[in-house]
Amino acid sequence: MSALLEVKGLMKSYGGVHAVRGVSFAVAPGEILALIGPNGAGKSTCFNMLNGQIEPDAGSIILAGEEIVGLPPRAVWRRGVGRTFQITATFASMTVRENVQVTLLSFHGGLRAMVGYAGAAHRQEADRLLALVGMEAQAERPCGELAYGDLKRLELAIALANDPRLLLMDEPTAGMAPKERVDLMRLTAEIARTKGIGVLFTEHDMDVVFEHADAVMVLNRGELIARGTPAQVRKDPDVRAIYLGEGLLYNREESAA
Numbered sequence: 001m002s003a004l005l006e007v008k009g010l011m012k013s014y015g016g017v018h019a020v021r022g023v024s025f026a027v028a029p030g031e032i033l034a035l036i037g038p039n040g041a042g043k044s045t046c047f048n049m050l051n052g053q054i055e056p057d058a059g060s061i062i063l064a065g066e067e068i069v070g071l072p073p074r075a076v077w078r079r080g081v082g083r084t085f086q087i088t089a090t091f092a093s094m095t096v097r098e099n100v101q102v103t104l105l106s107f108h109g110g111l112r113a114m115v116g117y118a119g120a121a122h123r124q125e126a127d128r129l130l131a132l133v134g135m136e137a138q139a140e141r142p143c144g145e146l147a148y149g150d151l152k153r154l155e156l157a158i159a160l161a162n163d164p165r166l167l168l169m170d171e172p173t174a175g176m177a178p179k180e181r182v183d184l185m186r187l188t189a190e191i192a193r194t195k196g197i198g199v200l201f202t203e204h205d206m207d208v209v210f211e212h213a214d215a216v217m218v219l220n221r222g223e224l225i226a227r228g229t230p231a232q233v234r235k236d237p238d239v240r241a242i243y244l245g246e247g248l249l250y251n252r253e254e255s256a257a
């Protein structure tokens with residue numbers, strides 16, 4: 001399958017700190033790819049370059065055949081790079097549906113014409129997106145009342161409003177209960193595979209990574225040191241050395257042995 005995203009030789013330094021050093025990888029449509037690494041490894045810097053927030057010092061980011069380095073974040077978003085954040089960003093005083101409608105208005109260019117209230121605009125499309133994440137019954141509720149797991153599902157609906165080809169998810173399950181984590185990742189994977197959306201996510205919870213990713217990439221001090229299936233990465237000696245002592249990469253049978 002041809003790549004949806006091709007990243008080659010990505011570099012970014014801050015003064016003497018090489019935050020990202022020669023990172024290259026590809027994401028296929030529908031692939032769920034985890035980017036892991038210790039604190040300060042360069043994950044956020046990579047994400048910020050992928051969505052145009054930070055310009056790389058060198059390297060190339062090809063999305064569906066088009067170079068996107070140098071484009072501002074809004075142009076990158078318009079070309080189909082969606083993002084969810086560790087801390088959810090919704091308008092608490094608006095209803096669930098209105099939050100999705102505002103994003104749809106922005107995407108379809110109607111935001112300037114809007115006078116304070118999303119009203120009927122893109123209502124059906126908003127409801128379709130809410131149904132996709134199982135939130136249709138909560139469309140009329142103010143966001144400020146939502147449970148955390150529901151907020152994360154709403155955030156996913158908002159991230160889908162620009163019809164993304166690639167979804168960047170920054171610690172998607174942070175702060176969630178174990179059952180909610182599994183549900184959110186299953187939902188994300190199902191939507192991504194059905195629609196052919198590539199998903200790149202960072203995550204500190206190794207259970208989430210090893211259960212839900214098709215492939216895992218490991219960053220250490222700005223460099224990619226491993227890429228493979230969860231089973232391959234878990235066995236990789238370099239990866240084990242980084243996580244040594246944290247016990248994070250050992251599966252349950254090994255821990256029991």
Ligand SMILES: Nc1ncnc2c1ncn2[C@@H]1O[C@H](COP(=O)(O)OP(=O)(O)OP(=O)(O)O)[C@@H](O)[C@H]1O
Pocket residue numbers: 014017018019037038039040041042043044045046
């Ligand atoms: N704006 C900046 N100015 C200076 N140094 C920075 C800046 N942003 C990141 N860095 C440095 O670049 C390196 C990579 O940081 P980055 O935030 O990308 O790591 P990370 O893997 O996302 O870490 P975490 O898991 O803690 O979020 C770190 O050494 C960090 O201190």
